[in-house]
Amino acid sequence: MNMRENVVLHVADVHKNFGGLHALADIDLAVEEGKTHAIIGPNGAGKSTLLNVIIGRIPPTSGAVVFDGEVLTGKKPHEINQLGVSRVFQTPEIFPELSVLHNVMTPAFAKRDGAFRINMTRPLDGEAAIREEAEAMLEDVGLAERIGEHAGALSRGDKRRLELAMCLIQKPRLLLLDEPTAGMSRHDTNTTIELLKKIKSRGMTKVIIEHDMHVVFSLADTISVLAGGRIISEGLPDAVRGDPRVQEAYLGGAH
Ligand code: ADP
Numbered sequence: 074m075n076m077r078e079n080v081v082l083h084v085a086d087v088h089k090n091f092g093g094l095h096a097l098a099d100i101d102l103a104v105e106e107g108k109t110h111a112i113i114g115p116n117g118a119g120k121s122t123l124l125n126v127i128i129g130r131i132p133p134t135s136g137a138v139v140f141d142g143e144v145l146t147g148k149k150p151h152e153i154n155q156l157g158v159s160r161v162f163q164t165p166e167i168f169p170e171l172s173v174l175h176n177v178m179t180p181a182f183a184k185r186d187g188a189f190r191i192n193m194t195r196p197l198d199g200e201a202a203i204r205e206e207a208e209a210m211l212e213d214v215g216l217a218e219r220i221g222e223h224a225g226a227l228s229r230g231d232k233r234r235l236e237l238a239m240c241l242i243q244k245p246r247l248l249l250l251d252e253p254t255a256g257m258s259r260h261d262t263n264t265t266i267e268l269l270k271k272i273k274s275r276g277m278t279k280v281i282i283e284h285d286m287h288v289v290f291s292l293a294d295t296i297s298v299l300a301g302g303r304i305i306s307e308g309l310p311d312a313v314r315g316d317p318r319v320q321e322a323y324l325g326g327a328h
């Protein structure tokens with residue numbers, strides 16, 4: 074395994090079988106602090122499974138995930154979240170009945186208290202400060218004018234932005250994004266790339282799973298290519314782009 078000092082996330086020899094299907098095999102990954110590491114690969118390659126193993130939603134069949142010296146494997150998703158790991162899913166997971174503002178305040182309380190709480194009638198401890206922070210975050214992601222609306226009424230692109238704000242308010246040290254531009258128009262994709270570039274400078278480590286090459290090459294410092302549950306190529310974007318194995322497995326294939 075890679076022992077460079079600035080590596081903050083290690084995935085060590087992870088395997089995941091679903092019955093007879095080897096969804097992940099021999100996965101070793103070393104992500105450096107503050108970098109954006111992209112995981113790309115065709116549909117069914119195992120990208121979402123890998124992300125779910127990292128955040129504790131799916132236990133690996135064998136192997137381990139270590140973040141900043143702490144073994145995450147075996148911990149519950151909320152315990153991993155409390156260690157500074159947040160994620161954006163392929164399908165936005167928001168609270169459709171709550172206002173845009175309350176959607177962003179809720180994970181801030183969850184991070185602070187270790188539980189999701191919302192109280193519409195009585196202010197909670199420190200609510201004013203959290204409200205202020207949530208408003209600033211919504212300003213950042215371009216949703217300042219929508220704070221009073223029901224989150225369920227937002228467009229898909231805006232739900233994505235909302236989910237990002239819900240992650241960012243937790244001030245994660247590791248942010249995982251599963252296809253953050255899936256289903257977006259080219260315009261919304263470009264706005265999201267700009268937003269991700271903006272938060273890139275905040276220094277948190279990011280793992281981004283992405284299908285869209287434009288997004289990957291705009292954002293990634295390093296890339297791992299998954300195909301059939303294995304990493305088939307890894308390195309700097311230009312090297313990966315030029316790797317014939319990658320072109321065969323992914324870039325040239327249907328997607
Ligand atoms: P990707 O995100 O790269 O498209 P996934 O990680 O979703 O790929 O899936 C990898 C493989 O594992 C696919 O063949 C998929 O059908 C299978 N798979 C994913 N989740 C499950 C599950 N919960 N049970 C059984 N098979 C699964």
Ligand code: MG
Pocket residue numbers: 120121122163
């Ligand atoms: Mg997926």
